Amino acid sequence: MSIQFNTKVDCQYCPIRHRAVCARCDDSELEVLNAIKTYRSFEAGQPIVWRGEPLQFVASVVSGVASLTKTMEDGRTQMVGLLLPSDFIGRPGRREIEFDVTATTDVTLCCFEYKAFETLVNDTPHLSQRLMELALDELDAAREWMLLLGRKTAREKVATFIEMLVRRSKVDDIEGNRPEMALPLTREQMANYLGLTLETVSRQLNALKKDGILSFTDRRNFNVTDISQLHLETGDDADGGVIS
Amino acid sequence: MSIQFNTKVDCQYCPIRHRAVCARCDDSELEVLNAIKTYRSFEAGQPIVWRGEPLQFVASVVSGVASLTKTMEDGRTQMVGLLLPSDFIGRPGRREIEFDVTATTDVTLCCFEYKAFETLVNDTPHLSQRLMELALDELDAAREWMLLLGRKTAREKVATFIEMLVRRSKVDDIEGNRPEMALPLTREQMANYLGLTLETVSRQLNALKKDGILSFTDRRNFNVTDISQLHLETGDDADGGVIS
DNA sequence: CAAACGGCTTGATCCATATCAAGGTTCCAT
DNA sequence: ATGGAACCTTGATATGGATCAAGCCGTTTG
Numbered sequence: 001m002s003i004q005f006n007t008k009v010d011c012q013y014c015p016i017r018h019r020a021v022c023a024r025c026d027d028s029e030l031e032v033l034n035a036i037k038t039y040r041s042f043e044a045g046q047p048i049v050w051r052g053e054p055l056q057f058v059a060s061v062v063s064g065v066a067s068l069t070k071t072m073e074d075g076r077t078q079m080v081g082l083l084l085p086s087d088f089i090g091r092p093g094r095r096e097i098e099f100d101v102t103a104t105t106d107v108t109l110c111c112f113e114y115k116a117f118e119t120l121v122n123d124t125p126h127l128s129q130r131l132m133e134l135a136l137d138e139l140d141a142a143r144e145w146m147l148l149l150g151r152k153t154a155r156e157k158v159a160t161f162i163e164m165l166v167r168r169s170k171v172d173d174i175e176g177n178r179p180e181m182a183l184p185l186t187r188e189q190m191a192n193y194l195g196l197t198l199e200t201v202s203r204q205l206n207a208l209k210k211d212g213i214l215s216f217t218d219r220r221n222f223n224v225t226d227i228s229q230l231h232l233e234t235g236d237d238a239d240g241g242v243i244s
Numbered sequence: 245m246s247i248q249f250n251t252k253v254d255c256q257y258c259p260i261r262h263r264a265v266c267a268r269c270d271d272s273e274l275e276v277l278n279a280i281k282t283y284r285s286f287e288a289g290q291p292i293v294w295r296g297e298p299l300q301f302v303a304s305v306v307s308g309v310a311s312l313t314k315t316m317e318d319g320r321t322q323m324v325g326l327l328l329p330s331d332f333i334g335r336p337g338r339r340e341i342e343f344d345v346t347a348t349t350d351v352t353l354c355c356f357e358y359k360a361f362e363t364l365v366n367d368t369p370h371l372s373q374r375l376m377e378l379a380l381d382e383l384d385a386a387r388e389w390m391l392l393l394g395r396k397t398a399r400e401k402v403a404t405f406i407e408m409l410v411r412r413s414k415v416d417d418i419e420g421n422r423p424e425m426a427l428p429l430t431r432e433q434m435a436n437y438l439g440l441t442l443e444t445v446s447r448q449l450n451a452l453k454k455d456g457i458l459s460f461t462d463r464r465n466f467n468v469t470d471i472s473q474l475h476l477e478t479g480d481d482a483d484g485g486v487i488s
Numbered sequence: 489c490a491a492a493c494g495g496c497t498t499g500a501t502c503c504a505t506a507t508c509a510a511g512g513t514t515c516c517a518t
Numbered sequence: 519a520t521g522g523a524a525c526c527t528t529g530a531t532a533t534g535g536a537t538c539a540a541g542c543c544g545t546t547t548g
Contacts (some may be wrong), residue, residue, distance in 0.1 A: 068387070070388075074479075076395040077395070080390045128372070132376055135383060136338060139383050144314075146322055146324045146386060146389055147316070147322040149394040150322040150393040151439060153505095186524090187525075188525085194394075196506090197506055199507085199527080202527060203528080206527075235316055430494090440536090441537080443535085444534090444536075446497055446498085492545105493545085493547095494543105495543085497543100498540085498541085499541105500538085500539080502536080505532105506531100508529100509528100509529085510527100514523100515524085516521100516524100518520085518522100
């Protein structure tokens with residue numbers, strides 16, 4: 001099965017309304033976006049955009065996870081970004097990108113035709129400001145990841161990745177319990193994100209499990225059993241840790 | 245000696261006029277910038293901004309090289325950016341940064357008081373557009389570096405660094421000869437940029453010299469003797485190589 | 489001028505992670 | 519239900535780069 005064109009949800013009920021590129025838009029601006037947007041779905045594993053291919057659309061991730069990857073001639077691969085719900089694909093003035101975008105889980109995108117969106121951005125400070133914020137957030141994230149790739153140990157890398165997943169999908173229930181979470185990536189994809197091999201990722205995940213920091217219900221679903229210890233394992237500043 | 249406040253150069257004669265944040269500005273916009281700008285110099289090794297400290301000014305690098313570094317509690321350090329002439333320090337809406345900015349050579353900055361600049365950006369699309377371009381360029385560079393840090397060998401890392409220096413300081417003379425260049429970083433700083441140790445950097449530089457790719461007049465000054473071989477050593481796509 | 493210091497090189501050794509290899513589990517297609 | 523493919527685990531071994539160590543060079547300091 002190929003790309004799905006789905007029924008679109010009204011912006012007012014959209015789960016990413018307050019974090020996506022439209023976050024600052026008022027009701028009338030939202031109406032314009034609502035009119036031109038289309039939804040598309042991609043199954044896990046499907047390519048969304050190839051490197052160098054001119055973008056037909058820009059989009060917000062509504063649900064699911066997509067990855068940005070760079071590949072060397074000999075096959076070495078580095079993931080350079082992970083797109084979670086509310087993250088944005090595409091930038092004004094850049095019709096081409098120099099990495100591949102792939103759905104790593106089933107993904108639904110809220111798409112805008114490239115040219116129409118660009119025009120809209122020029123007329124809508126609320127959009128262009130938010131786009132700048134999103135770009136700067138990504139820049140911060142990329143630099144944080146440079147520290148991880150260049151200086152952290154395998155254990156620190158894996159712990160940091162898990163902690164990031166927890167932070168980005170903050171949906172503790174009322175009690176503050178952490179519901180079970182799913183790893184959105186295979187061991188190999190995690191390895192490509194963390195600059196490791198899949199064997200090392202597997203060993204480190206099992207080490208964190210053995211040390212009582214994570215528990216697994218199966219290979220993809222886990223709970224964080226000791227969040228403050230997890231934080232200590234990331235190598236990041238001691239203070240950032242939240243005892244919950 | 246501390247920070248120097250220098251006489252400022254008129255924008256019309258400014259060496260970074262066409263690449264810096266002001267690149268798209270017209271004459272009248274330039275006049276406004278000219279009126280509010282100040283020059284400051286920092287000696288090699290001096291801090292420019294500390295992590296977490298509220299920015300007093302934003303600035304373009306006019307000459308010299310500055311670095312952005314992140315440091316872990318135990319002292320592990322990763323350089324997350326290298327600012328060469330025309331690069332910009334500071335972003336609208338972000339009064340604090342989470343890395344240190346340091347002069348690695350003697351540096352001259354073209355500074356704008358934070359609040360005044362922010363106001364100007366809001367009223368000047370030529371500025372805000374250019375600021376977005378610069379941010380996206382940095383994002384591209386950061387992602388390129390993620391590939392380097394996560395997947396390249398020590399030799400590829402060093403070759404990539406040298407090639408980047410050559411590319412960014414493109415000033416071949418009329419014959420296309422490459423004049424002697426200076427390394428703007430110590431071995432230790434290069435190591436922190438490349439995710440290596442200083443010993444490994446030293447060994448790889450000497451290996452490139454032994455293989456006839458670089459030649460050194462002293463420890464800091466070198467020539468590229470085989471630019472196409474240098475490119476091959478970077479591990480990047482075969483086509484990007486320019487035979488000059 | 490000597491001494492101290494920062495930056496760099498070079499050699500010897502070590503070790504974290506890669507690589508190689510084999511087998512297990514889950515899920516899907518026939 | 520059977521076979522196969524994708525994914526994951528685990529063990530044995532190899533290795534690139536880190537670490538430890540010593541000494542050199544050039545420059546600054548006393």
